[in-house]
Amino acid sequence: MNIMLFHSTYGLRPAVHAAADRLRAAGHEVWTPDLFEGRTFDDIEKGMAFKDELGKDELLKRAILAAAPYSERGLVYAGFSLGAATAQTLALGDAKARGLLLLHGTSDIAENATVDELPVQLHVAEPDPFETDDWLSAWYLQMQRAGADVEVYRYAGAGHLYTDPDLDDYDAQAAESTWRTALGFLETL
Numbered sequence: 629m630n631i632m633l634f635h636s637t638y639g640l641r642p643a644v645h646a647a648a649d650r651l652r653a654a655g656h657e658v659w660t661p662d663l664f665e666g667r668t669f670d671d672i673e674k675g676m677a678f679k680d681e682l683g684k685d686e687l688l689k690r691a692i693l694a695a696a697p698y699s700e701r702g703l704v705y706a707g708f709s710l711g712a713a714t715a716q717t718l719a720l721g722d723a724k725a726r727g728l729l730l731l732h733g734t735s736d737i738a739e740n741a742t743v744d745e746l747p748v749q750l751h752v753a754e755p756d757p758f759e760t761d762d763w764l765s766a767w768y769l770q771m772q773r774a775g776a777d778v779e780v781y782r783y784a785g786a787g788h789l790y791t792d793p794d795l796d797d798y799d800a801q802a803a804e805s806t807w808r809t810a811l812g813f814l815e816t817l
Contacts (some may be wrong), residue, residue: 629724638672640660705727
C-alpha cells in the first residue's frame, strides 16, 4: 500500500518516523509530510496554539499539496490525532482513496460526504477527552451513512496518544495491539 501518514499536534516527532518505519518493514510505501515545517512540541497546548495560529485552511492546503503527487496511486490516508482528522478529510475527498487508518482522532464529516465502501479503521483510547463516547457514536453513524466500512477499536485506560513512547499517554500493550490490528487491516486492502 501507498500510505500518507500525518503527524499530530506535536509535529513530526520520532514516534511518527518509527511508525512509518514499522509500516515500511511490512512492505508499504510511506510518506510523512511535515505540515508544521520543522516545528515540534513537547507540550500539547503549545502545539495546539501553533496549529491555531497556522489555521485550519493552511494546514489542509499543506496536506493536500503533500498528498497530490501520490493520489493517483490510490493512497491509504493515515494519521495521529490531528493528523487523523486531516487524513479523514483528505480520504473523504479522494475518490481513489484505498483506505483510512485513524489513530487517536476523527473529524467532522460534511453532510454531503459520500464514499464507495471506503475501508476505515479507528483506534482510540477509552475514555478519550478529545473523542468522547457521544462524539464517537455520532461519528460512526455519519461515516456509515457516507458509505464507509468502519471498524472501531477502543483501548481502556490508555492515554490519548498512547502509541507515542515519548509521551506520558504511552501504553505499550495498547500500542502493540493497535499496530498488530492496523497491519492486518492494511493487508486486506
